[in-house]
Amino acid sequence: MPSETTDKNTLPTRTTTGRTVQNDEAMLSVRGLKKVYQTDGGPIEAVRNLTFDLRAGELACLVGPSGSGKTTLLKCISGLMAPTEGQVLLDGVEVSGPPKKMAVVFQEYGRSLFPWMRVRENVELPLKNQRVPKDERDRLVNEALEAVGLSHVPKSYPWQLSGGMQQRVAIARAVAYQPEVLLMDEPFAAVDAQTRADLEDLIRTVWKKLGITVLFVTHDIDESVYLGERVIILSSSPTVIQEDLVIDLPAERDQLNTRSLPRFTELRHHVYEQIQLAKAGHRPAAAAK
């Protein structure tokens, strides 16, 4: 189904529709997803038609101009909101509510973490709710806190920590939950640049270590190219896929060297161009249908 187009400027692996794979290979499938909000001022079409697959163990970034329905899409995928049309399949099963195999990290860590619980209790709560036995729970929480570098503050309250550390707690909570798919909704948009770089590397590390599938929503082009194995670019609203781009950077990435690679600059340049096009209202040929 994907229409591979040969590109004149060294970008062979791009498609103007979302990439799909054989059914049994897909961990997460989005099929013909459409979301129309009913408002007092009439219906608003936030997402028109989205189809793409994520293979198990893939790390994909989703970028798009602001207001391109990124959050809407993520809410539909995470089962927090029902799509108007189309469906989301997780490991072949249609998503109709928040699935057990999925964890979400939100942008607003300050509101997503519960201020009435200590760091450890925050991380532990979803496991407790799943009735994971105490020993197992302790092990998972310790490992997760260790993985994000926060073993030293389990008794602190989230609000006693810096923004970056709070987001680490939220990531630890997601990791301890042992999801197969991790959704991240602009998780680093509210932290400072240096913390952000650390957290990006943390995500790469966690992703490699756990072998989970990650869908990372961001509005930051550099971040999407640096993090992803693949970048899905959304058009402006009503949203379709502008382009699905493979990031062929080496698997070992680091802030200094990867970002200074000529290939990084090329890819970054390309994504930037596409976003500018999307902002200007350009839509891929497939969306005209």
Add this chain to the structure above:
Amino acid sequence: MDKTKKARRRPTKQLLGIAGIIGFLLTWEAIPWVGIVDARFLPPASEVTLALVRDFGLAAFWLAVGETMLAWFIGLALAVLAATLLGFIIGSSAFLRGFTNSTVEFLRPIPSVALIPLAVLLFGVKMESSLMLIMYASFWQVFIQVLYGVADVDNVAMNTAKSYGLGQFARIRHVVFPTTLPYLMTGVRLAASVALILAITAELVIGSPGLGREIALAQSGGAISGMYALVLATGLIGVLVNLAMRFVERKTLSWHSSVRAEVIV
């Protein structure tokens, strides 16, 4: 504020408070002495304080305090329980909120004391009369706060809970209840004071057993300084109740931004 400054300021503030009380007592002492008010109607502070200290040694006094506090506690506890339960149920449903809103706005402003005749008709001169008035007055204080609290639940916190598979009951327990707790505590603190006022009023007017009735008896028996001593005692109880409530609030809400020391920007 840095530490030394804070440490230096606190005793000054306390000293000022104590000086204020002494000033008040001295003025009170002086008024009947100078003759602005007849000493028969306003005995000097020293005499009233002495009467109060004497009361402290009497079993009958403590019995009356016990009766008042029992009515206060039972009435308050039942009101808080009912208001919390109903507040959560009604607050969680937009339909129920809309359905009950106008009724609540009508019932809430009715002063509890207007129900005294009804209470007497229903229960006579017993503690149940006090309880009814106390409950009616305290209920609204808590109920309204709980409604606000339930409405204040953060969207992101709720979505987080949902995405981690917390069911309806778990969400109420781990998200809605903690969010509502600060509101609930405010409601309970307000209700505790109101309940005390109503407890004394009921005893005073209806004559159900307790400090209020003792005040009425002291007045009709001409024991004016005894009466003032009992009034002082009710004031002291009010202060203690408020202190206790603030203490409980600080303990249960140590995580809340109104209580916690650290401020994160």
